[in-house]
Amino acid sequence: MKVNFKNIIVRMPNWIGDLVMATPVLTDLRKAFPDAYITAMCRAPLADLLIADPDIDELFCFNKANLFDRRNEKRNIIEKLRQGKYDLGLLLTHSFSSAWSFWQGRIANRVGYECNGRRLLLTHSVPLDDKLQNQHLVNTYKILLQPLGIPLSSTAPRLYLKEKEVNDARELLKQQGITSTDVIVGINPGATYGSAKCWLPERFREVTHKLLQNKEIAVVYFGDIGSEGLVQEICRGFSPKVVNLAGLTSLRELVCLISLCDVLLTNDSGPMHIADALGTPIVALFGSTNELVTGPYKKGVVIHKHVECSPCYQRTCPIDFRCMKRIESEEVYQKIIAMLEH
Numbered sequence: 001m002k003v004n005f006k007n008i009i010v011r012m013p014n015w016i017g018d019l020v021m022a023t024p025v026l027t028d029l030r031k032a033f034p035d036a037y038i039t040a041m042c043r044a045p046l047a048d049l050l051i052a053d054p055d056i057d058e059l060f061c062f063n064k065a066n067l068f069d070r071r072n073e074k075r076n077i078i079e080k081l082r083q084g085k086y087d088l089g090l091l092l093t094h095s096f097s098s099a100w101s102f103w104q105g106r107i108a109n110r111v112g113y114e115c116n117g118r119r120l121l122l123t124h125s126v127p128l129d130d131k132l133q134n135q136h137l138v139n140t141y142k143i144l145l146q147p148l149g150i151p152l153s154s155t156a157p158r159l160y161l162k163e164k165e166v167n168d169a170r171e172l173l174k175q176q177g178i179t180s181t182d183v184i185v186g187i188n189p190g191a192t193y194g195s196a197k198c199w200l201p202e203r204f205r206e207v208t209h210k211l212l213q214n215k216e217i218a219v220v221y222f223g224d225i226g227s228e229g230l231v232q233e234i235c236r237g238f239s240p241k242v243v244n245l246a247g248l249t250s251l252r253e254l255v256c257l258i259s260l261c262d263v264l265l266t267n268d269s270g271p272m273h274i275a276d277a278l279g280t281p282i283v284a285l286f287g288s289t290n291e292l293v294t295g296p297y298k299k300g301v302v303i304h305k306h307v308e309c310s311p312c313y314q315r316t317c318p319i320d321f322r323c324m325k326r327i328e329s330e331e332v333y334q335k336i337i338a339m340l341e342h
Helices: 016-032 046-050 070-084 096-104 130-134 137-143 163-175 201-211 225-235 251-259 270-278 329-341
Strands: 007-011 037-043 058-062 088-091 110-114 124-127 183-188 217-221 242-244 263-267 282-286 301-304
Touching: 007 016, 007 070, 016 037, 016 046, 016 137, 016 270, 037 046, 046 058, 046 251, 058 070, 070 096, 088 096, 096 110, 163 251, 183 201, 183 270, 183 329, 201 217, 201 225, 201 329, 217 225, 225 242, 251 270, 263 270, 263 329, 270 282, 282 329, 301 329
Parallel strands: 007 037, 007 088, 037 058, 088 110, 110 124, 183 217, 183 263, 217 242, 263 282, 282 301
Antiparallel strands: none
């Protein structure tokens, strides 16, 4: 399919980490179609991640509707798609409903993976075969560009920040007692998908205790509203050198704060991919998921014990949580120190 598309819409993924891993698609589209008007369609508040992105011209932002408003929300989305008169729609989601919206929105060319019974809704479908489960998700997204004549690239995930935003984040840390001479270790102990992706809270405490032996290190904990209680318990009783920002930052503020960290300790999560896109060094802990598929794309240290039942992709561990229990705090601490020294 060799067409000089002029009006392109990309349906971005619905999870923070997946959306970040999909950003190379926007860059590759811009390179292939420099004169096209490119719209990124994504759910609020994830759309905030793409503010100031030079590879897109417009953000098509929508809310996840509740049960009573769902029909009206879908109707509004379809009407806006029709008004856009897009000549190309790229679906980075796998749902039937997203393909149905593009079909109902009368997008001339609709490209996506052939799954969930949506083949007839796509003009160009790509088989979703098993081999895709053994490659990085970044490349799985990029493969959807091949029907457009765009070869698989080495483009890495990226995010763009405004200078004022970063300066505001520095000021926030200053207000919390963190100085410009402090070495900042960020810690993200949660994960939206489920507890099976999360290392033990007491071991995050143990690592924090070890880090605080160095007077130059300050520790900043991150988390969403759902993990406030978890992070509060982990941080209980620590000195002011440990700052708890769980539930207190917007998504853009979180990105800016992660950009200021010297290293981020994290589970397999959205913040891990944010750090990767920003070039912030990472120590990533894996258990129920596969680092070949969703690990750091650029660089980072991954600790994964590869027990016999991993990766299981369960939300909660049905047995003894051996994949995470075998990761000791001393090993994690040593990886952080080695990365800081490097």
